[in-house]
Amino acid sequence: MALEVELKLAIAASDAARLRRHPLLRALTPVRRKLYGIYFDTQEFDLYRRRSAIRLRREGYHWVQTLKLDGGDSTALSRRPEWEARVTGNQPDLEVLPKAARQQLPRDLASRLRPAFITDIRRTIWLLERPEGVVEIALDSGWIRAGEAELPISELELELKSGASGLLIDIALELLDAAPMLPEYRSKALRGYELAGVWRQTPAKANPVVLTDRPPAAEAWRRMLLAGLTQLSRNLPGLLAGSEPEYGHQMRIAIQRMETVLRLGRDIGLARPDRMTELHWLMAELAPARDWDVIVTETLAASRAGLPDGGRLDALITAAEAHRKAAQDRARTAASEPRTTRLLLVMTKDVLAQRYGDAKLSDWASASLDRRLRQFRKLARQYDRLDSAGRHRLRIAAKRLRYAGEAFAPLYGDKATGDYLTRMAKLQDRLGTANDAAVAQALLVELRTQDKTLAHAAGLAEGFMIGATIGQARRLAKLTAATLAARPFWRHDKKK
Numbered sequence: 001m002a003l004e005v006e007l008k009l010a011i012a013a014s015d016a017a018r019l020r021r022h023p024l025l026r027a028l029t030p031v032r033r034k035l036y037g038i039y040f041d042t043q044e045f046d047l048y049r050r051r052s053a054i055r056l057r058r059e060g061y062h063w064v065q066t067l068k069l070d071g072g073d074s075t076a077l078s079r080r081p082e083w084e085a086r087v088t089g090n091q092p093d094l095e096v097l098p099k100a101a102r103q104q105l106p107r108d109l110a111s112r113l114r115p116a117f118i119t120d121i122r123r124t125i126w127l128l129e130r131p132e133g134v135v136e137i138a139l140d141s142g143w144i145r146a147g148e149a150e151l152p153i154s155e156l157e158l159e160l161k162s163g164a165s166g167l168l169i170d171i172a173l174e175l176l177d178a179a180p181m182l183p184e185y186r187s188k189a190l191r192g193y194e195l196a197g198v199w200r201q202t203p204a205k206a207n208p209v210v211l212t213d214r215p216p217a218a219e220a221w222r223r224m225l226l227a228g229l230t231q232l233s234r235n236l237p238g239l240l241a242g243s244e245p246e247y248g249h250q251m252r253i254a255i256q257r258m259e260t261v262l263r264l265g266r267d268i269g270l271a272r273p274d275r276m277t278e279l280h281w282l283m284a285e286l287a288p289a290r291d292w293d294v295i296v297t298e299t300l301a302a303s304r305a306g307l308p309d310g311g312r313l314d315a316l317i318t319a320a321e322a323h324r325k326a327a328q329d330r331a332r333t334a335a336s337e338p339r340t341t342r343l344l345l346v347m348t349k350d351v352l353a354q355r356y357g358d359a360k361l362s363d364w365a366s367a368s369l370d371r372r373l374r375q376f377r378k379l380a381r382q383y384d385r386l387d388s389a390g391r392h393r394l395r396i397a398a399k400r401l402r403y404a405g406e407a408f409a410p411l412y413g414d415k416a417t418g419d420y421l422t423r424m425a426k427l428q429d430r431l432g433t434a435n436d437a438a439v440a441q442a443l444l445v446e447l448r449t450q451d452k453t454l455a456h457a458a459g460l461a462e463g464f465m466i467g468a469t470i471g472q473a474r475r476l477a478k479l480t481a482a483t484l485a486a487r488p489f490w491r492h493d494k495k496k
Contacts (some may be wrong), residue, residue, distance in 0.1 A: 006157055010154065040054045056087065063087050065093060117193075123139065136157075206257060216361065218268060231254035232254035259283075275347060288327035292327045296321055300316065303465060376400075399428050
């Protein structure tokens with residue numbers, strides 16, 4: 001068995017020639033191959049459900065069978081157990097696999113395998129040898145085909161032959177100077193399943209962090225950061241495809257979680273202000289798309305439906321929709337910039353290796369949560385005196401407490417933990433709704449300032465929105481008080 005460690009980056013076909021001219025590659029001798037592969041699965045797609053793949057690839061006059069098993073990775077850098085063996089003919093032969101590999105497959109798999117999709121790839125390979133290790137650099141262009149459907153492929157794969165995984169990141173950062181590239185977590189197999197209609201990309205939410213082994217605080221911090229980075233990376237292709245605003249929203253949530261983790265790291269000597277600066281930049285580029293999406297799909301849509309003369313808002317909605325599209329374009333432009341790729345690659349390198357230290361996880365958790373609780377309580381106790389800016393600060397304090405609580409929740413894992421975090425999430429959502437209303441008012445001012453003919457319609461929408469939020473404000477005050485009174489789950493043995 002080999003452990004395949006590779007980094008995959010998507011590159012536009014039109015930029016491939018620029019990449020080939022990079023001094024690093026021009027100094028090496030390329031090898032060109034034609035790779036025709038057949039991926040097999042059962043009628044029920046058993047391998048897909050196991051996040052595994054069996055591929056037959058024609059290499060010259062021979063067929064090579066590859067079995068890849070789930071490596072649990074979902075960033076551009078992947079580690080997967082892999083077995084290869086030459087076979088006779090273009091049908092799978094599971095008997096050539098070692099017993100350890102066969103034991104991880106269904107017993108009757110061989111008789112149920114059938115072709116699922118094919119890959120037809122032209123590959124250019126450069127072998128880069130450095131004192132730190134050896135890396136195979138492969139530029140792929142071609143197609144994935146499933147029945148009559150086909151998907152173009154253009155990507156760079158860096159596979160580690162020897163050395164540490166960080167070497168892949170270093171080389172990718174060098175090559176990024178030649179042409180824009182984007183981290184790509186989706187394997188060819190996964191995209192083949194998408195083409196075949198088996199898998200569908202959806203907005204990715206955060207996965208729980210495993211802390212049951214009670215690692216050192218520094219290692220827990222690394223895992224938390226990895227979870228945020230994974231969520232951010234998994235939503236990038238969907239944002240760039242432009243099909244669903246939720247991808248951008250989930251990227252913003254991922255950034256907020258990562259910012260929380262970076263702040264938590266300061267307590268145990270893991271401050272990274274350079275990372276925070278880059279995350280703030282990306283957040284600033286993504287945020288307007290969310291703001292304009294809310295005002296178009298929620299604020300103005302509700303106003304139009306609720307007003308007797310709602311049709312008078314049509315010109316206002318059209319103008320807001322134009323701003324929404326421009327903000328979405330801005331978000332996609334930022335996400336596709338080399339600056340974003342560089343940020344993701346550098347942070348991936350940060351989380352590769354396990355971390356050790358003297359700080360205890362339980363001490364770090366309780367101290368961090370206590371500090372965020374104090375910040376939240378200080379503002380929550382003044383709720384009746386807070387203006388919209390103050391409620392915005394309260395929302396941020398609630399969000400930081402909730403995200404920190406969710407990060408440390410696996411340490412506690414009881415019903416009280418879930419109840420408390422559910423309460424915090426509800427409060428954060430309600431405060432978010434109130435903040436959306438304040439942002440919408442500012443955007444309405446912007447619209448009528450730019451076009452005086454929209455002033456009346458903006459006034460109608462603003463009046464409807466103010467009326468709708470009066471009752472919400474009273475309910476929000478009660479919810480804030482109830483949340484303030486709730487006993488923190490990490491302090492069950494302490495006084496509130």
